[in-house]
Amino acid sequence: MDLLNSPWPWYVAGPLIGLFVPVLLIVVNKMLGISSAFDHLCMMALPTAKKAIFAFKDEENGWKLAFSVGIALGAFIVAQFMSSAPLRFLPEQYHTTEGYVKLFLGGMLVGFGTRYANGCTSGHSIFGLSILQSSSLKATLAFFAGGLLYTGIAFLF
Amino acid sequence: MNKVLYLLFGVAFGIVLTKAEVVSWFRIQDMFQFKELHMYLIIGSAVAVGIVSMQIVRRLKLKSLSGEELKFQGKPFHKGFIIGGMMFGFGWAITGACPGPIFAQIGAGEMPAFFTLAGALSGAFLYHSVKGKLPQ
Numbered sequence: 001m002d003l004l005n006s007p008w009p010w011y012v013a014g015p016l017i018g019l020f021v022p023v024l025l026i027v028v029n030k031m032l033g034i035s036s037a038f039d040h041l042c043m044m045a046l047p048t049a050k051k052a053i054f055a056f057k058d059e060e061n062g063w064k065l066a067f068s069v070g071i072a073l074g075a076f077i078v079a080q081f082m083s084s085a086p087l088r089f090l091p092e093q094y095h096t097t098e099g100y101v102k103l104f105l106g107g108m109l110v111g112f113g114t115r116y117a118n119g120c121t122s123g124h125s126i127f128g129l130s131i132l133q134s135s136s137l138k139a140t141l142a143f144f145a146g147g148l149l150y151t152g153i154a155f156l157f
Numbered sequence: 158m159n160k161v162l163y164l165l166f167g168v169a170f171g172i173v174l175t176k177a178e179v180v181s182w183f184r185i186q187d188m189f190q191f192k193e194l195h196m197y198l199i200i201g202s203a204v205a206v207g208i209v210s211m212q213i214v215r216r217l218k219l220k221s222l223s224g225e226e227l228k229f230q231g232k233p234f235h236k237g238f239i240i241g242g243m244m245f246g247f248g249w250a251i252t253g254a255c256p257g258p259i260f261a262q263i264g265a266g267e268m269p270a271f272f273t274l275a276g277a278l279s280g281a282f283l284y285h286s287v288k289g290k291l292p293q
Contacts, residue, residue, distance in 0.1 A: 010198035013177030017199065018206025020170060022214050028162060029221040031229055034256040038281035045278070053285045060228075063163045068260045070167015071174065075264030078175040089181040090253065090267045100272045102251060107259070107276020108283070109248030114256060115284040116241025116291065118232050121255040124242075125200060128232065130207025135234035139242045146246020151189035154250075 005084040021130045028063070033123030035114035036061035037068040117142065171261050180261040182253025189250050235293045241284075248280075 003012070024030050039054045040061065056062075079087050093099050114120040117139050119128065125143065128136020177199055178184050188196035213219075214227065221227055249255050252273045254262055259277060262270035 007178050008173070008176040010177070010195055010202060013173055013179070014199040014202030015206045016173045017170075017177070018203035019210065020166075021207040022210040024166060025214065025221065025227050025229065026219060027222055028159065028166070029223070029225055029228055030163075034260075035281075038256065038277050039285070042278050042282050042285075046282075055285075063159070066160045066163035067167040067170070068257070070164040070169075071171035071257055071260040072167075072264030073164070074168040074171020074173075075175040075180065075261035076266075077168065078172055079265040082172070082176065087175070087265050088267075089178075089183075089258075089262050089265060090269055091182055094182070094269045100269055103269055103272040104276035104279075106248045106251030107273035108280035109244045109276075110252060110254070110256065110259070110273070111248075111277030111280025111282075112284045113241045113243070113245030113248055113280070114277075115281045116237040116288070117239075117245060118237065118241075120245065120257075121200075121249075122257055124232075126203055126207060129204045130211050131229055131231075132208065132211075133231055135232050135238055138234060139238040142239045142242025143246045143249065146243035147185075147189045147250040148246070149243070150247040150250040151186075155190075 004082055017126060018130065021127055030063055031060075031123070032127040033061070033119060034064055034068060034071075035111075035120040035123060037064040038111050038115065040065045113146075170257065171264060174257055175261050175265060180254065180258035180265070185249065185253040237291065237293060240292070252276075 020032050024032050036056075039056055043051045043054055043056060094103055117124070119136065119139060121143065124136040124139040129140060174180050179196060179199060184196055187193045219227065245255075252259075254270065254273055256277065259270055259273050263274065
């Protein structure tokens with residue numbers, strides 16, 4: 001198996017993702033999570049008077065912006081140096097004006113939903129479940145209920 | 158200094174997410190249509206490793222490298238975990254990206270993901286503007 005160029009199987013990638021939970025805690029004492037970085041980016045674009053509505057906890061969440069920029073950089077490295085074929089992660093229909101609108105509206109649901117649910121797949125489904133937090137289990141079940149419901153509706157129409 | 162460390166952790170996380178293809182709309186579709194187990198096995202094995210390692214961390218009462226108590230305060234449940242959670246699920250199925258993968262898609266050169274990010278930032282701003290009126 002060519003681990004440099006081919007996609008990684010679940011039994012390589014899954015355990016590696018899980019290891020970020022204890023490693024981030026022990027090395028930098030941070031809880032894995034990403035969606036608060038949306039708040040941080042929003043605040044950077046807004047005038048000071050508007051920043052207060054976010055009630056942003058810098059000590060807890062301020063690191064996630066650098067972490068998110070790193071994720072983009074990591075993906076860039078994979079696309080440039082660690083894949084034998086060009087990477088396609090979005091279908092052709094999203095490379096159209098109609099597709100951009102759909103992505104924007106879907107993105108709004110991701111932004112609104114993860115802030116309202118106080119976490120996303122990494123904060124709830126990976127970190128929260130790893131510390132056996134019942135609220136994160138409920139959030140994770142809601143994520144999948146929403147995704148399956150949308151997929152069912154899209155299938156019918 | 159710490160910022161560089163956070164960035165490097167992000168680079169490592171981004172490489173794993175991208176190589177695992179969990180940042181792909183196609184994989185997310187196959188997950189929600191039960192066409193393949195890839196995503197479920199990744200999340201399942203990540204959580205299994207997370208649970209076992211956190212049990213070890215707790216039993217050994219490990220501290221952080223700088224000697225601090227480890228901080229993992231809980232997130233108290235409210236109705237938004239269900240309502241917001243389902244909204245996110247819809248968005249995840251539409252865009253093929255949860256928050257981390259939005260950044261990964263952009264980094265991998267999928268430029269339409271900038272629209273997903275712009276939407277996510279607008280959604281976050283909208284949430285904070287109306288959160289006082291939402292059921293908690």
